[in-house]
Amino acid sequence: xxxxxxxxxxxxxxxxxxxxxxxxxxxxxxxxxxxxxxxxxxxxxxxxxxxxxxxxxxxxxxxxxxxxxxxxxxxxxxxxxxxxxxxxxxxxxxxxxxxxxxxxxxxxxxxxxxxxxxxxxxxxxxxxxxxxxxxxxxxxxxxxxxxxxxxxxxxxxxxxxxxxxxxxxxxxxxxxxxxxxxxxxxxxxxxxxxxxxxxxxxxxxxxxxxxxxxxxxxxxxxxxxxxxxxxxxxxxxxxxxxxxxxxxxxxxxxxxxxxxxxxxxxxxxxxxxxxxxxxxxxxxxxxxxxxxxxxxxxxxxxxxxxxxxxxxxxxxxxxxxxxxxxxxxxxxxxxxxxxxxxxxxxxxxxxxxxxxxxxxxxxxxxxxxxxxxxxxxxxx
Amino acid sequence: xxxxxxxxxxxxxxxxxxxxxxxxxxxxxxxxxxxxxxxxxxxxxxxxxxxxxxxxxxxxxxxxxxxxxxxxxxxxxxxxxxxxxxxxxxxxxxxxxxxxxxxxxxxxxxxxxxxxxxxxxxxxxxxxxxxxxxxxxxxxxxxxxxxxxxxxxxxxxxxxxxxxxxxxxxxxxxxxxxxxxxxxxxxxxxxxxxxxxxxxxxxxxxxxxxxxxxxxxxxxxxxxxxxxxxxxxxxxxxxxxxxxxxxxxxxxxxxxxxxxxxxxxxxxxxxxxxxxxxxxxxxxxxxxxxxxxxxxxxxxxxxxxxxxxxxxxxxxxxxxxxxxxxxxxxxxxxxxxxxxxxxxxxxxxxxxxxxxxxxxxxxxxxxxxxxxxxxxxxxxxxxxxxxxxxxxxxx
Numbered sequence: 001x002x003x004x005x006x007x008x009x010x011x012x013x014x015x016x017x018x019x020x021x022x023x024x025x026x027x028x029x030x031x032x033x034x035x036x037x038x039x040x041x042x043x044x045x046x047x048x049x050x051x052x053x054x055x056x057x058x059x060x061x062x063x064x065x066x067x068x069x070x071x072x073x074x075x076x077x078x079x080x081x082x083x084x085x086x087x088x089x090x091x092x093x094x095x096x097x098x099x100x101x102x103x104x105x106x107x108x109x110x111x112x113x114x115x116x117x118x119x120x121x122x123x124x125x126x127x128x129x130x131x132x133x134x135x136x137x138x139x140x141x142x143x144x145x146x147x148x149x150x151x152x153x154x155x156x157x158x159x160x161x162x163x164x165x166x167x168x169x170x171x172x173x174x175x176x177x178x179x180x181x182x183x184x185x186x187x188x189x190x191x192x193x194x195x196x197x198x199x200x201x202x203x204x205x206x207x208x209x210x211x212x213x214x215x216x217x218x219x220x221x222x223x224x225x226x227x228x229x230x231x232x233x234x235x236x237x238x239x240x241x242x243x244x245x246x247x248x249x250x251x252x253x254x255x256x257x258x259x260x261x262x263x264x265x266x267x268x269x270x271x272x273x274x275x276x277x278x279x280x281x282x283x284x285x286x287x288x289x290x291x292x293x294x295x296x297x298x299x300x301x302x303x304x305x306x307x308x309x310x311x312x313x314x315x316x317x318x319x320x321x322x323x324x325x326x327x328x329x330x331x332x333x334x335x336x337x338x339x340x341x342x343x344x345x346x347x348x349x350x351x352x353x354x355x356x357x358x359x360x361x362x363x364x365x366x367x368x369x370x371x372x373x374x375x376x377x378x379x380x
Numbered sequence: 381x382x383x384x385x386x387x388x389x390x391x392x393x394x395x396x397x398x399x400x401x402x403x404x405x406x407x408x409x410x411x412x413x414x415x416x417x418x419x420x421x422x423x424x425x426x427x428x429x430x431x432x433x434x435x436x437x438x439x440x441x442x443x444x445x446x447x448x449x450x451x452x453x454x455x456x457x458x459x460x461x462x463x464x465x466x467x468x469x470x471x472x473x474x475x476x477x478x479x480x481x482x483x484x485x486x487x488x489x490x491x492x493x494x495x496x497x498x499x500x501x502x503x504x505x506x507x508x509x510x511x512x513x514x515x516x517x518x519x520x521x522x523x524x525x526x527x528x529x530x531x532x533x534x535x536x537x538x539x540x541x542x543x544x545x546x547x548x549x550x551x552x553x554x555x556x557x558x559x560x561x562x563x564x565x566x567x568x569x570x571x572x573x574x575x576x577x578x579x580x581x582x583x584x585x586x587x588x589x590x591x592x593x594x595x596x597x598x599x600x601x602x603x604x605x606x607x608x609x610x611x612x613x614x615x616x617x618x619x620x621x622x623x624x625x626x627x628x629x630x631x632x633x634x635x636x637x638x639x640x641x642x643x644x645x646x647x648x649x650x651x652x653x654x655x656x657x658x659x660x661x662x663x664x665x666x667x668x669x670x671x672x673x674x675x676x677x678x679x680x681x682x683x684x685x686x687x688x689x690x691x692x693x694x695x696x697x698x699x700x701x702x703x704x705x706x707x708x709x710x711x712x713x714x715x716x717x718x719x720x721x722x723x724x725x726x727x728x729x730x731x732x733x734x735x736x737x738x739x740x741x742x743x744x745x746x747x748x749x750x751x752x753x754x755x756x757x758x759x760x761x762x763x764x765x766x767x768x769x770x771x772x773x774x775x
Contacts, residue, residue: 002662035693043700050705050723052714053511100571101741103733106713127566133573134740135581137427138509138711143568144518151525166491168448168531170501170524172517175474177507182714185509194700201696205689294405296597298693304699305589309421314709315582316509318433319426328424342477345508352476 013222018232022206026236027122033189036240038203040194041251047190048256055141059087061096061105074127077152080107083145091162093130100132108140183256188340189313191248195271195306196278196333198244202237203282204299207375211290226375230368234279241275262349264290270339270353274362278303279333282366289376307333335359388620392612392628400632410636414590415643418583422652425582429515434481435462435470444490448501450525452483455518470504480506481516505656566697572657572740583652584739585708591667592674595637598698599630599678600691608687622771626763630675637671640666648739657742662752666734669755673727676762683769702728716766730754 026274036144050324060078064071079086089106090096096108110128118125130148133139177184189344210216219229249267260267282299289295309315309334310324317325328334342356350357401407434453438445440632453460458481464470473479484502492499505513505521573580579683600680606612641664656663681694703709705719706728715723723729730751737743737751 014403031690031693039697045703046701046719046722048467050701050715050719051710053710055711055713058409058713097571101737101743101747103737129566129568130567131570132741133570133576134736135711136573136576136578137581138713139570139573139576140429140515141511144514146537146568147518147566160382168520168524169498170503170517171500172521173504174507175515177505177510177513180507180510180514182510184507185774186710197696197700203695209689232731248592292734294409300593300696300699304593304703305417305421308703308709309424315425315427316512318431319428320424324420324424327420338477341508346475346477346506348475348477358665 001254009337011225011228014222014228015232015235016153018224018229019235022236025206026240029116032128032202033240036198036237036244037247040198040244041247044248045186046188047194047257048183048187048252049187051190053137053141053186054180055138057085058083058107058138058140058142058145059105060146061088061090061099061108063090063093063096063108064087064111065091065113066111066115068116070119074111074115074150078149079144081145081149084142084149097130099262100130104137104317105132106135106347107146109146110144110173129189132224181257184258185341186314187252187258187270188344189258189311189337191245191252192274192311192333192337192340193249193307193313195241195244195274195336197240199237199275200276200282200285200299200303202240203233203279204285204295206233207283207286208290208295230283230372230375233283234276234368237279238272238275241279242272245271245275249315251306258344260344262343263349264348266339266348266353267343268355270336270343270357270360273337274332276364277367280371281332284367284371284374287371306331310334323346329359330363332360332363386622387622387775388618388624389628389631392620393631394617394630397632400636401456410594411639411643414587414594417590417701418586418644418647418696419651420528421586422451422579423582425586426577426579427511428576429512430456430580431459431564432457432480432482432512433461434458434516435464435471435473435479436460437464437467437482437484439465440485440489441465444492444493445485445637448489449483451527451620452501452520452523458483458516458561462582474506477506477508480509481511483520497631500712521757572742579652580654580740581736582653583648584735585732587641587648587735588670588728589703589708590644591637591640591671592702592728593699594640595633595671595674596681596695597692598633599675600681600685600695603629603679603682603691619624624765626679626767626770630672630679630763631636634668634671637675638667641667641671654739655741658738658747659744659748660738662735662743662745662748663738664737666731666748666755666756668753669752669759670727670731672759673755675761676759677727679766680762680769702726706732708732715770725758727755727758 010165043080062075062078070173075089077086088096088099093108093110096105099106100103103173108130110130112126112128114126115125127150129143131139131142131146174180207216210219224232249260253260270344281302285297285299285302289298307313308316310320310328311331312328313333317328317334320328337349340352340358342353346352398678399464400410433540436449438449449460452458462470462473462479467484470479470482470484474482482502482504484504486500486502489499489501501520501524503517505516505582507513570576603612606615645663649656677698678695681698682691685691685694705715705723707723708728712720712723712729733747734743734751734755737748
């Protein structure tokens with residue numbers, strides 16, 4: 001009765017015994033359950049509202065040196081826009097600019113003295129926009145919004161020839177996210193980010209803890225092989241992680257209106273591969289450091305900031321210099337975020353996402369193998 | 381005679397320094413990791429919108445249409461990555477995310493233009509990233525506006541020339557050669573960062589985050605470790621007040637925090653060209669207060685948690701909201717009102733405004749007094765609370 005089938009059977013038995021042990025750990029530790037199932041949803045709700053590029057009510061100071069009906073109309077139209085709010089009116093441009101240094105205004109609109117006179121003479125009248133460029137992305141939005149207000153502030157006066165003049169009309173279609181809500185971009189990124197954090201949190205300490213507490217010695221006395229130990233340790237967390245994925249996706253759909261337009265099967269596969277990769281990465285850190293203190297530092301350094309900064313969650317990968325793009329391409333979070341955006345928003349399936357899925361698969365397999373290889377059944 | 385508490389303080393600080401120095405890996409993480417990480421991440425934090433990959437769909441295929449397409453692309457916001465005449469191919473390229481915008485010239489574009497009719501340029505943008513989409517669409521819209529203005533003026537000029545009888549028009553002798561129409565233009569003047577590079581703004585933010593992560597994790601885990609290994613009991617039997625013990629434990633880390641800050645500033649200025657326009661002393665004082673705050677938070681976490689794992693989770697639960705709601709990554713102008721109180725108690729918010737102010741906006745003490753005061757108050761509060769919890773856990 002020692003055929004190859006039997007070997008596999010016993011191996012599977014050992015994996016499940018290990019998984020059952022880990023399940024018992026999790027069951028007895030309500031914190032772990034709380035962390036895996038409640039925390040991701042809570043964080044998504046918190047950050048989904050807080051992490052946004054949709055800027056409204058940006059405070060702008062107006063310095064109206066013209067003081068005519070026309071210039072007051074311009075101020076009116078700034079106030080009427082939802083995006084910009086005239087927070088103060090002043091007479092001294094320098095004092096107004098000082099307010100931007102105190103972060104009480106993002107920009108100063110200066111209406112020069114000859115503004116209405118120039119318009120009356122059918123000349124080009126200039127509005128000056130002094131904008132705090134330190135925060136460049138906000139500044140660009142402010143410039144665009146102020147530009148839109150200014151160009152609509154003064155209607156084209158009568159007498160301008162309308163017929164017989166060629167003109168170029170630009171029609172804009174916005175796909176996938178017609179209302180331009182940044183939540184649709186950021187919430188899938190947040191999902192990946194939060195899941196990555198939770199995965200590393202769940203596993204980074206499990207092996208280090210066993211080393212420090214000495215229970216690893218007890219594991220060594222059992223006939224379990226190292227590959228079986230790794231897989232057995234991962235299994236319960238994969239199940240837990242998958243539940244977290246479902247919860248997070250539901251919260252994203254219901255609360256933030258993130259659609260699921262593409263293939264559910266591709267979505268499930270991407271999430272599954274991503275979970276294995278991230279959990280194995282946490283386990284790897286734990287196996288290599290054998291020390292909870294160092295494991296946390298390394299775990300944090302290798303997950304928190306890289307995922308936040310290099311994965312394309314907030315900063316586009318295409319903007320990065322080549323070496324960093326390579327690092328980004330290695331990280332599973334990059335591919336998971338790209339896959340999530342493709343599948344959820346652009347309605348993609350396996351065909352469009354096969355490269356990202358392959359990358360996720362490669363990382364998961366590699367990480368499990370490396371962790372198993374690094375794991376030594378020895379007491380040093 | 382040196383006061384007794386000072387001797388005790390130094391003794392604890394020395395013990396803590398020895399602990400730290402003995403662990404080579406930990407020393408490396410504490411001293412070098414922040415500067416190293418800044419050197420890497422500083423290159424990543426760039427969401428400047430330009431070079432939007434664009435597919436050009438020219439159904440007109442004339443010299444005029446090609447000329448207009450070239451001129452739309454000229455400002456560099458849109459970059460042609462693909463040319464096709466098939467709408468279907470363009471759609472697929474947008475669906476797969478390969479292209480982020482499509483510029484469509486309809487058939488009959490140049491013919492209608494020559495007849496003096498309104499012609500349509502279509503721009504289809506991927507709204508997945510609304511910022512990017514909006515900037516791309518705005519670039520084309522701007523082109524349409526200025527082009528139309530130009531053509532209106534050209535037309536007016538032709539009418540004038542036709543009405544004029546006599547010698548041919550010499551543009552040099554007729555100052556009003558180009559007829560004027562009323563028009564409002566917005567002239568933006570950008571302060572502090574004229575080229576509008578996002579990395580200028582993000583690099584100081586990353587410094588704040590790196591300092592935060594190092595200090596919170598080190599203290600939150602340090603005390604939990606002493607408790608787990610049982611050395612805390614030995615310290616407890618010494619005749620020392622808990623506040624002296626706490627301050628002594630923190631001192632070396634404040635020094636490490638300041639060292640990390642200096643190193644990070646060197647990287648920021650040398651590698652990323654971040655200026656130091658304001659008063660650097662304010663930044664240093666701010667950093668000191670900030671590090672006291674974050675160390676206090678770490679201590680608080682460790683007095684609450686029994687094990688290293690709990691401390692780790694506690695640290696994460698503090699770090700995540702801090703990273704995302706403090707205005708470091710995304711502007712605080714967009715945060716809904718009910719969330720504002722949360723971001724207003726986060727010390728990082730004030731610290732990052734201090735260093736961005738000093739480095740980029742040239743802020744001085746006068747601009748930042750409030751920020752410094754908040755940091756100081758939070759530091760005292762958090763440390764006091766941590767000391768109180770710590771004392772209770774001893775008793």
